[in-house]
Amino acid sequence: MDPTVILNSTFQTGLLIKQIVEDVKANQQQCKRLSERIEAINDNLQSRKGQELKRPELKKSLDNFSHCIQDCLNFVAQFKDDTWASKLWKVLKNHTYKDQFVELNARLSQCAADLNLGINLKQIFDHTLDGKDQKVDLSYIESKIDKIAEAIEKTNAQQCEQYKNNREYMKQRFQSLKYSLQQDIMKIRDPVRANEITEEGREFLHIPYYDLGLKQRIGHGGFADVYRGTWLSQHHEVAIKLIRIQYLDDTIRKDFVNEISLLHLVLA
Known part of the structure; x- marks a missing residue:
């Protein structure tokens, strides 16, 4: 040419x-x-x-x-x-x-x-x-994190139709989605922490709260409740354990992650 x-x-x-x-x-x-x-x-x-x-x-x-x-x-x-x-x-x-x-x-x-x-x-x-x-x-x-989370929630409105009257669940779902966005930003800004999260993710399957739907409580205890629910994006029936923790610092979180990792290895 x-x-x-x-x-x-x-x-x-x-x-x-x-x-x-x-x-x-x-x-x-x-x-x-x-x-x-x-x-x-x-x-x-x-x-x-x-x-x-x-x-x-x-x-x-x-x-x-x-x-x-x-x-x-x-x-x-x-x-x-x-x-x-x-x-x-x-x-x-x-x-x-x-x-x-x-x-x-x-x-x-x-x-x-x-x-x-x-x-x-x-x-x-x-x-x-x-x-x-x-x-x-x-x-x-x-x-724009709040607006992004709100827009994505509206897009997924049909998926959450059965939970729309459960204000507490919808509020927690929104906070989970917002937290996920904040984590994405943090991983871009801090490669070292991003690598730690990636390594942690390999220990067991991580499903964000906003991707879980609560259906029926099937167990109740002093520190936790167990629900029958749905893994929304995969359409799988799952058991969901909600643990009541008033304060979660890095040490408690790491202990909790290690406990889940150990349980995952035992059951694998």
Whole structure:
């Protein structure tokens, strides 16, 4: 393909990315940074003379750049979604797509280097800015936790129809969902703690409270009640033991987790 045609295509794709980024529902700052870097490369290429762009060694580099920004377009387009709450939920579950942003920015930087643009790559592709952008995007999601949880609860309303009159259960379910979101944010911010949680998760199956439906109390004790219930997402009948704990610090929690792990090993 003629280099001029490729250049026109990359310029149009860059404009489309810029338009989409203005309306993304998640990772706004990181998407904007990606778009600005594409624009900087395109602006430099647009200033090149036609004959200069037709050099054989630039043809492959232009092709690579064209493929790269097409991938960028497909990537940022997924964040332009009317169901913003489910999108933010997905972003959290995918650790804000950090690895994908790193990969695309690295590819863009390599394209700029291969094209020999004569621009300050260290300034344009400053990794400290990427870290700051991620923190800004994560803080935005954190500020919307209540709204995300409420929206997801509305989406799951049919699933919880039989429990809607049980205010205490619905309140606890909401708090469980909110806690799950907070845990996702914490794991992104604290890799060490995230690894500890991952290791703990391997010891036995963890089912969040919001994914359990209480049906009938079948046992009662001084410190706990046992219910017949449903594992909602899997449609399984389960027994649920609710333990009454007034205060749960890290030590008590670890002892509790160890007790469950031991019980799991005995029953396995």
